[in-house]
Amino acid sequence: MIYLDHNATTPTRPEVREAMLPYLGEEFGNPSSIYERGRLARNALDEARGRVAQLAGVHPSQVIFTGGGTEAGNLALRGVVLRAVAEGRLGRVLVGATEHSAVLEPAEDLAAFGIEVVKLPVDAAGRVTPETLENEISADTILVSVMAANNETGVLNDTSALAAIAREHGVTFHTDAVQVPGKLPLDFTAIGANLMNLSAHKLGGPKGVGALVTDNAVDLLPLVTGGGQEGGRRAGTENLPGIVGFGVAAEIAMQEQAEHAVAMRELRDELERRLASRPATSLFAADAERLPNTLFFGLEGMDGETVQMGLDRQGIAVSTGSACHSESTEPSHVLTAMGIPEALARGAIRVSFGRGNNMQDIDALLNALDSLASALPTGAMQGGGPVGW
Amino acid sequence: MHDHMVYMDYAATTPVDPRVAEAMFTYLTPSGIFANPASSHAMGRAARESVETARAEIAAVLGCAAECIVFTSGATESDNLAIKGVARGMRKRGQHIISEKTGHKAVVDACKALEKEGFEVTWLTPDEQGVISPQQVRDALREDTTLVSLLHANNETGVVQDIAAIGEVVRDHGAAFHVDAAQSTGKLPLELEALPVDLLSASGHKFYGPKGIGLLYRRKPEPGRRIRIEPLQHGGGHELGLRSGTLATHQIVGIGRALAIAAEEMEEEVPRLVALRERLTNGLLAVGDVLLNGHPESRLPTIVNVSVAGVEGESLQLALRDIALSTGSACNSASGESSFVLRALGRDDALAGSSFRFSIGRWTSEGEIDLVVERFAEEVRRLRELAPAPLTA
Numbered sequence: 001m002i003y004l005d006h007n008a009t010t011p012t013r014p015e016v017r018e019a020m021l022p023y024l025g026e027e028f029g030n031p032s033s034i035y036e037r038g039r040l041a042r043n044a045l046d047e048a049r050g051r052v053a054q055l056a057g058v059h060p061s062q063v064i065f066t067g068g069g070t071e072a073g074n075l076a077l078r079g080v081v082l083r084a085v086a087e088g089r090l091g092r093v094l095v096g097a098t099e100h101s102a103v104l105e106p107a108e109d110l111a112a113f114g115i116e117v118v119k120l121p122v123d124a125a126g127r128v129t130p131e132t133l134e135n136e137i138s139a140d141t142i143l144v145s146v147m148a149a150n151n152e153t154g155v156l157n158d159t160s161a162l163a164a165i166a167r168e169h170g171v172t173f174h175t176d177a178v179q180v181p182g183k184l185p186l187d188f189t190a191i192g193a194n195l196m197n198l199s200a201h202k203l204g205g206p207k208g209v210g211a212l213v214t215d216n217a218v219d220l221l222p223l224v225t226g227g228g229q230e231g232g233r234r235a236g237t238e239n240l241p242g243i244v245g246f247g248v249a250a251e252i253a254m255q256e257q258a259e260h261a262v263a264m265r266e267l268r269d270e271l272e273r274r275l276a277s278r279p280a281t282s283l284f285a286a287d288a289e290r291l292p293n294t295l296f297f298g299l300e301g302m303d304g305e306t307v308q309m310g311l312d313r314q315g316i317a318v319s320t321g322s323a324c325h326s327e328s329t330e331p332s333h334v335l336t337a338m339g340i341p342e343a344l345a346r347g348a349i350r351v352s353f354g355r356g357n358n359m360q361d362i363d364a365l366l367n368a369l370d371s372l373a374s375a376l377p378t379g380a381m382q383g384g385g386p387v388g389w
Numbered sequence: 390m391h392d393h394m395v396y397m398d399y400a401a402t403t404p405v406d407p408r409v410a411e412a413m414f415t416y417l418t419p420s421g422i423f424a425n426p427a428s429s430h431a432m433g434r435a436a437r438e439s440v441e442t443a444r445a446e447i448a449a450v451l452g453c454a455a456e457c458i459v460f461t462s463g464a465t466e467s468d469n470l471a472i473k474g475v476a477r478g479m480r481k482r483g484q485h486i487i488s489e490k491t492g493h494k495a496v497v498d499a500c501k502a503l504e505k506e507g508f509e510v511t512w513l514t515p516d517e518q519g520v521i522s523p524q525q526v527r528d529a530l531r532e533d534t535t536l537v538s539l540l541h542a543n544n545e546t547g548v549v550q551d552i553a554a555i556g557e558v559v560r561d562h563g564a565a566f567h568v569d570a571a572q573s574t575g576k577l578p579l580e581l582e583a584l585p586v587d588l589l590s591a592s593g594h595k596f597y598g599p600k601g602i603g604l605l606y607r608r609k610p611e612p613g614r615r616i617r618i619e620p621l622q623h624g625g626g627h628e629l630g631l632r633s634g635t636l637a638t639h640q641i642v643g644i645g646r647a648l649a650i651a652a653e654e655m656e657e658e659v660p661r662l663v664a665l666r667e668r669l670t671n672g673l674l675a676v677g678d679v680l681l682n683g684h685p686e687s688r689l690p691t692i693v694n695v696s697v698a699g700v701e702g703e704s705l706q707l708a709l710r711d712i713a714l715s716t717g718s719a720c721n722s723a724s725g726e727s728s729f730v731l732r733a734l735g736r737d738d739a740l741a742g743s744s745f746r747f748s749i750g751r752w753t754s755e756g757e758i759d760l761v762v763e764r765f766a767e768e769v770r771r772l773r774e775l776a777p778a779p780l781t782a
Contacts, residue, residue, distance in 0.1 A: 001432060008428050009635065011419035024413065024599065028404040035713045036394060038401075067462030067601065070634035074622035086505070102624035105633065109623050201635065206417065208462065208601050208637025223621045224469045225502045226495030235495065236465035237402065237594060239601020242640075308430065317430040356419065 002316045002361045006354030007151050007179060007294060012245065013204040013355075019248040020206065023241035031238050032229065041240055048247025055250035056196065056213045057187035064212045064230045065243050069178040069199030071223065072212040073102035075234065076174045076195040077110065077145060079220030084142045085113045086221060091140035092116045096128045096147060096157070097337035102197070103145050103176050104333075119337075120146070125288035126155045126338045133165050141171045148177040148191070149184070152321045152334045152350055153285045154294025156184075163192040172218055178202050178210075182253030183261060183291045194218050200242065204355070205249030209242035260355070264293035267353045271295055271362050278369075282344055284335065293354060296321075298340070299347040302373075307349055310372040316365055319350045395757050397714045399750030400544055400572060400692055405643070406597035406751070412646040413599065416639035426636045427627065436638045443645025450652040451589075452580035453606060459628045460641055463603035464571035464592035465495040468538075470605055470621050470632065471567040471588040472499040475536045476508055478617035479565070483533030487564075489513045489521060490733040493544050495590075496569050500538065513539075517735045518684040519548035523558045530562045537566050541589075542573040545730040545746055546683030547692025549573065556585030565616045571595050571603075575651030576659070576689055581606055587616055593640070597751060598647030602640035607631070658751070662690035665749055665758055669693050672762030673747075676769050682731055682744060693747045696736055700772045702743035708768040712761055715746045 003011075023044065029037035031045045046060070053060040066072045081093055095107045097119040104119075111117050118136055120128045128146045137144065144166045149156050159175050166173035174195040180186045182203040188196050194215045201207040212234075214220070220233055227235040253260075272295055275281050280300035299307060304320040311318055321332040331345035351365070405413075415421040416439070424432035426440050441455070448455040461467045476486055488500045490512045500510045511529045515521045526537060537559045542549045552568050559566040567588040570579065575596030581589065587608045594600040607618070624633040651658075670693050673679050678698040697705060706716055716728070731741040747761065 003424070003432065005424070005428060005430065005432075008433070009423065009425040011421075011423040012417040014418070017414070017417045020417070021410075024405045024410040025407070026404070028402060030398075030402040033398060033401050033713070033715065035398075035710065037396070037713055067466065068634040068637075070624045071462070071622050073624060074633075078622075100624070101626075102633070105623035105625070199635075201637075206637065206639065207635055208640045222502075224466050226465050226468060226493070226498035228494070235469075235498065236463045237592070237600055239462065239599075241599060242601045242637075305429075312430040317424065317428070317432050319428060319430070 002357075002364055004351045004353060004357065004361065004365065005317045005319050007202070007350065007352035008319055009201050009207065010204050010354055012201075012206050013249060013252060015252060016205055016245045016249045020241040020245040023244050031240060032227070044240060044244050045238055048243045051247035051251045052198070052211055055181055055186065055254050056198065057189050058213055061231075062188075062214050062216055064214060064233050065238065065246075066210045066212055066234055067239070068208060069176075069197050069202070069210040070102040072197035072199070072210045073100070073176055074106045075212050075220060075223050076197060077103065077106040077143065078223060080143050080172050080174070080195070080218060081110050081115055082113065083219050083221040085115070089142065090114045091142045092118055092138065093143045093145070094118045094120050094133070094136055094141060095145045096120050097122050098126045098150055098334040099145065099147055100151050100176055100178070103147065107145065115142070122337050124338055125285040126150055126153050126334055127157050127288065128162060130158065130161045130165055133162050137165060137169050137171060141169065143172045143174060145174040145176070148175050148186075148196075149179040149291050150334060151179050152332055153288075153296045154179070154291035154352075155285045156289045156291070159191045159193065167192060179291060181250065182257055183264065183293055185257060188213050200246035200249055203249050203253040206242050206245040209239055209246045211246070261292045264353050267357055267359070267362065268292060268295050270359060271351060271365070274362065274366055284340065284348070285338070293352055295351045297349055298344040299349065299369075300344055302347040304346055304348045307347070307369070307372055311365070311368050314368040314371075316368055318365075320348055321350055395712045395761055396752075397712055397747045397749060397761060399753070400547075400595070400746065400748035401715055402594050402600065403597045403750055404752070405599055406647060406650060408650060409598055409643050409647045413639040413643040416642055422638065426638055427625065439638055440636050440641050443641045446645045446649050447604065450648050451606060453582050454609060456629070457581070457606050457609060459605045459607060459631045460636060461603045461605055461632055462601055464569065464590045464595070465603075466621070467590035467592070467603045467605040468493070468495040468569055469499045470618065471590060472496065472536065472538050473503060474618035474620065475565050475567065475588070475616060476503050478619040479535040483531075483535045484508045485511070485531050485534045486536040486538065487511045487513060487526065487529045487534060488538045489515065489540065491515055491519065491543055491730045492538070492540055493569055493571065496538055496540065514733055515548070519543055519546050519682070519734055520684055520687065521550055521555070523551065523554040526555050527558045530559070530564065534562065534564045537564055539568060540572070541568045541570040542577070542689045543683065543730065544572050545728055546694045546734070547572070547689035547748075548683040549577065549687045549689060552586060553584055560585040563614070572689060572692070575648055576655075576691060578655065581608075593644035593647055596647050596651045599640050599643040602637060602644045604644065605631075659690050662749060662753075665753055665755065666690055666693055668755065669747060669749065669758050669762065672758065673765055676766045679769070680740070682734060682736070691749050694744060696731065696740040696744040697769055698740065698743070700743055700769055701776075704772055705743060705745070705768060708772065709764060712764060715748070716744065
């Protein structure tokens with residue numbers, strides 16, 4: 001099996017698994033218990049918090065552990081906006097049109113509370129430009145949320161410029177950075193954001209744990225209350241094995257980031273070069289600054305899902321976009337926002353490289369694509385519209 | 390001092406059963422099933438299948454359909470989803486909910502958060518044995534009541550409520566009935582389809598599964614009885630839209646295996662635990678001026694909560710630091726408050742402040758019980774001689 005879907009999730013790293021094992025065994029204390037075993041658990045929790053803080057470039061007190069990146073995104077959006085609503089402040093929330101559903105859906109839900117939710121249009125590469133934000137931000141804007149790197153295209157937003165605009169207007173700025181760690185350097189303070197969400201399983205850590213990084217100045221209405229854990233901002237007995245795993249994954253991701261980025265970029269660039277010479281193949285946002293591991297491309301006249309299934313049968317795992325939308329039949333909202341024609345968007349395939357991938361995987365992918373294309377009726381690859389096979 | 394620490398705090402958390410840990414490991418290796426269960430490729434489908442197998446296994450144990458089980462990050466989240474979700478989702482019908490003063494923090498704080506949103510909460514006080522009667526619930530129900538939320542078994546005293554009888558009362562009225570079963574799941578048999586319960590919370594780490602995973606049971610909608618739940622979080626529409634977020638395959642496999650083991654072994658394990666509990670109870674009470682808190686029979690096989698007259702709680706806790714026990718819920722230990730649960734049961738501050746929860750479990754042995762009783766007797770006598778405090782019992 002060739003796994004080319006690392007933006008959906010990554011295998012847990014062996015070092016991470018090893019670090020988690022004691023906490024699934026002898027070290028099972030509840031960090032809230034005051035006796036020895038509880039204190040050991042508390043120490044492990046603190047150490048992991050320090051590691052994640054370092055990854056994000058913040059003080060440990062700025063890290064709130066959650067049950068995943070989606071919860072962290074919800075805590076940011078609902079936490080800030082519903083606090084404002086509770087205080088009688090209604091207004092606007094601005095989110096990028098290409099956000100992950102963990103931001104887009106909680107944002108859309110806020111409309112039910114009387115909030116005006118504005119989707120910021122993006123340029124042809126899928127970026128929210130500073131000009132766009134300047135035009136849309138207003139006195140009654142409560143929150144701006146723009147992702148650091150897009151999960152489908154890998155395209156980077158200029159988050160520090162966007163955060164600066166938000167700051168000038170006194171507006172809280174949140175960024176979804178789940179795709180960044182391990183692939184590019186990450187510095188919350190340099191971005192100048194107020195809130196940022198992370199997810200462990202995107203960087204070699206376990207599923208079921210994430211974090212919201214905060215400047216500690218933002219007043220959040222918690223989603224989950226009861227027990228006062230995480231400074232009262234997220235209640236519930238801490239998922240200690242998961243958090244410990246997250247900590248170790250964060251540390252390794254940071255240590256290996258530069259080297260990893262080089263290796264990923266080599267693979268991505270090679271695939272890009274070879275795809276560029278294929279007929280009826282479009283590379284999405286190829287000229288934009290992107291994550292080094294991600295390549296999103298369109299096969300004109302082909303149905304992405306059919307291609308994905310065909311590749312899957314040949315032992316190659318790719319996606320047609322976000323895993324969270326894999327049941328949807330709509331074309332990618334990211335591509336739609338970028339103005340990509342529907343016919344092309346329907347033929348979209350995302351390749352996201354990770355540890356363990358090599359040049360042979362690219363050969364295998366291209367061979368498999370060739371064999372799928374040759375199975376098509378003649379003319380289909382020249383863009384003959386949707387093909388029903 | 391004894392070098393070996395005796396663990397008597399299974400109600401705070403339990404170790405992961407090695408069989409559960411083993412089942413989880415394969416999902417944490419690059420060669421295992423690590424893909425995102427929402428991915429549509431073969432690897433994703435394999436992960437999805439593992440999730441659904443665990444869900445079916447859990448449903449079989451709990452006596453309900455698989456689609457009634459929603460995975461969360463733990464009982465606290467499940468409680469929040471049930472309580473806030475139903476209250477907010479049913480807001481148009483009414484803004485009154487009923488809960489109990491002796492609830493776990495997760496239940497109490499979720500209700501208190503709703504009070505700030507304009508909901509009215511009636512806080513039931515149990516009788517001196519910790520029991521809430523169906524009549525009390527009936528009396529508290531109003532036309533605008535949309536939700537009743539109670540603990541199945543109290544986390545401090547282990548007192549078990551008659552959720553079948555209470556559920557009938559709630560059902561007759563039409564409100565939703567939520568039960569926090571974090572302490573009882575895996576210890577008491579539950580046949581959810583047969584019980585008049587609409588929602589039930591449970592947590593993996595209370596029954597030898599992993600931390601960070603829990604579940605919410607949600608009864609299938611019935612004609613004329615639609616309970617709307619507003620999710621706590623959105624984004625991806627996982628878990629029928631009730632709980633978005635990537636499913637943690639290894640955690641779900643873990644909770645499934647843990648519950649299956651608990652169910653398989655329940656028939657043998659419960660009588661063993663009851664015998665140990667009785668041995669512990671009798672041993673502690675034999676010291677004299679030690680009072681059992683909560684109903685003597687209607688309680689979990691795993692919890693013994695006593696108030697010790699004539700000693701200061703903190704001194705005794707310090708003296709017994711070779712035993713991992715709790716002076717209430719672990720979730721309250723940072724606040725240092727004397728148990729609000731015991732005060733609600735009518736214990737005065739002194740007795741509530743010198744109350745101890747011993748909770749036993751899968752690896753508790755008779756030898757450990759005897760050791761704990763011996764140490765307890767020794768230290769209580771020593772402290773009483775050292776600083777005789779007036780006996781308030």
